[in-house]
Amino acid sequence: MEVFPSSKHVQAIKKPQRIKKTGLVVVRNMKIIGLHCSSSELHAGQIAVIKHGSRLKDCDLYFSRKPCSTCLKMIVNAGVNRISYWPSDPEISLQPENPSQTSLGDARLDAKAVERLKSNSRAHVCVLLQPLACYMVQFVEETSLKCDFAQKITRIHPEFQRSTFYEYRQDRVKEYEALFLISSEEKHKEILRLMGLENLCEDPYFVCLRQNMKELVLVLATVAASVPSYSDFGFYLSETSDDNQQGLTQEIAQHCIIQARLLAYRTEDHKIGVGAVVWAERKCSTLDCDGTGSMYFLGCGYNAFPVGSEYADFPHMDDNQKDREIRKFRYIIHAEQNAITFRCQEIKPDEQSMIFVTKCPCDECVPLIKGAGIKQIYTGDMDSGKKKADISYMKFSQLRGVGKYSWQQNPRRMSPNSTKASTSVENGDLKNKEEDDSGFKSKRMCYGERT
Ligand SMILES: O=c1ccn([C@H]2C[C@H](O)[C@@H](COP(=O)(O)OP(=O)(O)OP(=O)(O)O)O2)c(=O)[nH]1
Numbered sequence: 001m002e003v004f005p006s007s008k009h010v011q012a013i014k015k016p017q018r019i020k021k022t023g024l025v026v027v028r029n030m031k032i033i034g035l036h037c038s039s040s041e042l043h044a045g046q047i048a049v050i051k052h053g054s055r056l057k058d059c060d061l062y063f064s065r066k067p068c069s070t071c072l073k074m075i076v077n078a079g080v081n082r083i084s085y086w087p088s089d090p091e092i093s094l095q096p097e098n099p100s101q102t103s104l105g106d107a108r109l110d111a112k113a114v115e116r117l118k119s120n121s122r123a124h125v126c127v128l129l130q131p132l133a134c135y136m137v138q139f140v141e142e143t144s145l146k147c148d149f150a151q152k153i154t155r156i157h158p159e160f161q162r163s164t165f166y167e168y169r170q171d172r173v174k175e176y177e178a179l180f181l182i183s184s185e186e187k188h189k190e191i192l193r194l195m196g197l198e199n200l201c202e203d204p205y206f207v208c209l210r211q212n213m214k215e216l217v218l219v220l221a222t223v224a225a226s227v228p229s230y231s232d233f234g235f236y237l238s239e240t241s242d243d244n245q246q247g248l249t250q251e252i253a254q255h256c257i258i259q260a261r262l263l264a265y266r267t268e269d270h271k272i273g274v275g276a277v278v279w280a281e282r283k284c285s286t287l288d289c290d291g292t293g294s295m296y297f298l299g300c301g302y303n304a305f306p307v308g309s310e311y312a313d314f315p316h317m318d319d320n321q322k323d324r325e326i327r328k329f330r331y332i333i334h335a336e337q338n339a340i341t342f343r344c345q346e347i348k349p350d351e352q353s354m355i356f357v358t359k360c361p362c363d364e365c366v367p368l369i370k371g372a373g374i375k376q377i378y379t380g381d382m383d384s385g386k387k388k389a390d391i392s393y394m395k396f397s398q399l400r401g402v403g404k405y406s407w408q409q410n411p412r413r414m415s416p417n418s419t420k421a422s423t424s425v426e427n428g429d430l431k432n433k434e435e436d437d438s439g440f441k442s443k444r445m446c447y448g449e450r451t
Contacts, residue, residue, distance in 0.1 A: 001025065001037045002044075002064050003179070004292045005251040020179070021291055022091055023064040024048055026056070032300055033059070033344040035259075037291030043091055045071025047290050049078060056080050062128070064180070066090035066195055069113040076121040084128035087197060087209065088182055090114070094191045095182070108194060115196045127197065131208070132215050140219050140265070143273070144226035147261065148359065148380030149407050153230055156409065160230060168228045172221035180217055185210070223261050227254050232413045235378050235405035238397075245375070245403045248281075248354070252295065253378050253405065256356040259300070260335075264358050268304040268311075269332060271318055272359070275302045276335035278343060278374065280353040298345050298353060301338025305331055319388050329390040336365040340372050347373045360384045366395040369402065376403040 001023030024044035026034035034051060038044040045067045048056060057079035067075070067083065068091040075083065089095050092102055092110045102110075118125040144150060145165060153160045182188040188210070189201045200209050235253040247253070256277055263275030278298040288294050305314050314331040321327060333341075336357055347353050354376035355361075355369055360383040369377060381404075383393040396404070 001035050001292070003255070004037045004295075005249065005255055006291075006293060020065075020089070020093070022067075025062040026052060027060040027062070028055075028058065031342050031344070032297070035292070035297040038091075039289060039291040042289055043068060043071045044291075045075050045091075049074045050289060052078075054078055060084070063091075066114065068092045069110050069117060072114055072117045072121075072125075076117060076123050080123050082124045082126065084126055086180065086213075087127045087129065087192060087195070087200065088180055088188070088213070089191060090195055094194050095187065111194045111196075118196070127200070129209065129212050129216075131212050132219065137215055137218055137222070140222050143265075144222050144261075147226050148382040149227045149257070149261075152380060152382060152407055153228075153233055157231060164230065165225055165228075168230070169221050169225035172224045173218060176217045176221050176224075177214075181210075181213060220262075224258050226261060227257050227407075229254065232410040233407065234410060236408055236411055238381065238404040238406045238408075239411070240397050240399075241402075241404045246352075247376065247403065247405055248378075253356070256354075257358065257378055257407075260356045260358050263300055263302045264335070266302045266304075269328065270316065273302060274335040274357065274359045276300060276339040276355055276357040278339050278347075278353065278355050280345075280348065280351050283351055296345075298347060299339045299343030301333075301340075301342060302335050303332055304338065306333060319390055324389065327390055334362065334365050335359075336361055336369060340368060349373050352376065354378060360393050360396050363392045363395045366399050370399065374402065376405060378405045379407070381406040381408075 002021040003023075019038075019040055022038040022044040024034070024036045024038075024047070025032060026036070026048055033055075034048060036044050036047045036051065038047065042050070044063065045061075048061065052059070056075060058081045060082045061075060061080055061084070063083065063085040065088065066085040071091065072083070090107075090111065092107045094104070094107050094111060096104055145161065150160065150165060157164070177183075182191065185206075189206065192198065192200050192206075200206060229250065234250040235247070235257075237247065248256075256279055260275035260277045263277065264273035266275075267273030277300040279295050280298050282288065282294045282296060285294055290296065315326040315328055317323070317327045319327070319329075336355060339355065353374045355374050356378045357365075358380065360379055360381045361369060361377060362383075377399075381396065384396045384406075386393045
C-alpha cells in the first residue's frame with residue numbers, strides 16, 4: 001500500500017517529498033475492510049481512525065512500520081484487537097541519517113512511549129512474520145512467468161520469458177529492499193532494541209528474521225515483475241468497448257492488478273489462483289486525506305469454496321476430468337463473486353468504480369460485475385472467447401456499458417500510420433495525431449497517463 005502511486009493531480013500540485021510512507025491493512029472478521037497509505041499530512045493510523053472511527057473495535061491492523069505514539073494511542077483507544085507491524089524502521093525513523101525533521105532524541109522518546117502504550121493496552125501489539133512455506137519463492141516465480149500478463153508479453157517479445165523478467169524483478173528487488181530493509185545488520189539490531197525487540201537480536205533469531213524479510217521482499221518483487229511497464233504494454237480500452245470514459249493511469253492500474261495477483265495466492269483451487277480487487281474513485285477531492293488519493297478500497301476476493309467448508313467437502317476436478325458430476329465449477333466461488341459479496345462499502349452509482357481481476361471474467365461473472373454497477377474492468381483477456389464444458393468466457397467481449405481495459409500493446413503504437421491511430425481511444429482519452437506522436441517520445445504518455 002505504501003507504494004500506492006499518486007494520482008497525476010496530486011503530483012501536479014505537490015512537490016515530490018522524500019517521505020517514507022506507511023501502508024496499513026485493516027481486517028475485520030478475516031475480511032479486509034481498508035487499505036490505506038500515509039500521506040504527507042497524516043500517518044496511516046490517523047487515516048484509519050478518520051475513515052473507520054469506532055468501527056476499528058476488534059479489528060486487526062497490519063502496519064508496514066511500527067506505528068508512532070500518536071497513531072498507537074488513537075487506535076488502542078478505538079479498541080482494536082491486534083496490531084502487527086513490519087520489524088524495520090518505525091514510523092518515526094530511528095535511522096540517524098533520516099532526513100525527517102524529527103531528531104533522533106525525539107524518535108527515541110517516541111519509541112519509549114510506544115512501548116509504554118503497548119504494555120498498558122488490551123490490544124496485542126506484535127511482529128507477525130512467519131517463514132514462507134517451502135518452495136513458495138519458486139512457486140511464485142513459476143506462476144508469475146505463466147500468468148496472463150507475462151504470457152501476453154512473451155507472445156510478442158519471446159525474450160521476456162526469462163531474461164527480461166529477471167531483470168525487471170531485480171529492479172523491483174532493489175526498490176523494495178531500499179524501502180523495507182535496513183542494509184546494515186548492526187543498525188537493524190540497534191533499531192530492534194530501541195523498539196523493544198531485543199529478543200530478536202540474538203542468533204539464530206536475527207538471521208532467520210532477516211531471511212524471512214528478504215524472502216517476502218523477493219516474493220513481492222516477483223509478483224510485481226509479472227505486470228511490468230515493458231515495451232508498450234499496458235491496460236488499454238478493448239476494441240469492443242463502447243465507452244468513452246476516463247481510465248486510470250497505467251501506474252495505478254498496474255499497482256492494483258498486482259494487489260489482485262498477490263491475493264490470488266490465497267486460492268483454494270490448486271490448479272489456478274484468481275484474485276480480484278475493487279476500488280472506486282471519489283468525486284470530491286476535498287475528502288482525499290488518504291495517501292491513496294481519490295481512490296478508495298471497496299472489496300477484494302479470491303477463488304475459494306464457500307466460507308466455512310473443509311477441503312474434502314467439495315470436488316476439486318476440472319474440465320479435463322471426465323465425470324461432470326464431480327467437477328469443482330458448481331461449488332467454487334469466483335474471485336469477483338467473493339469481492340462483491342464481501343465488499344465493505346456500497347458501490348455508488350455516481351462514482352467511478354473498477355474491478356481488477358487477474359483472469360478474464362467468465363460468463364458467470366460478467367453480468368454480475370455489470371449488475372453490481374462496476375464501471376470499469378482491468379484484466380487480462382487471454383481466455384476471452386474460450387468455450388468450455390463447465391466455464392466459458394464468451395460474454396466478456398460482448399459486454400457493453402462497462403469500460404474494458406485489457407492488458408495489451410498500446411493499440412495506437414501498433415499502427416502508428418493508420419488513420420485510426422489519430423483518433424483512437426487510449427484509456428478513454430481521445431487524442432489527436434500531434435499528441436499521439438509526442439507519446440512516442442515520452443514514456444509516460446505512451447503508457448496512457450492522463451493529461
Ligand atoms: O471469472 C472468473 C473465472 C474463473 N475463476 C476461477 C474459478 C475456478 O477456480 C478457476 C477456473 O479456471 P479455468 O476456467 O481456467 O479452469 P481450469 O481449472 O484452469 O481448467 P482448464 O484446464 O479447463 O482451463 O478460475 C474466477 O475466479 N473468476
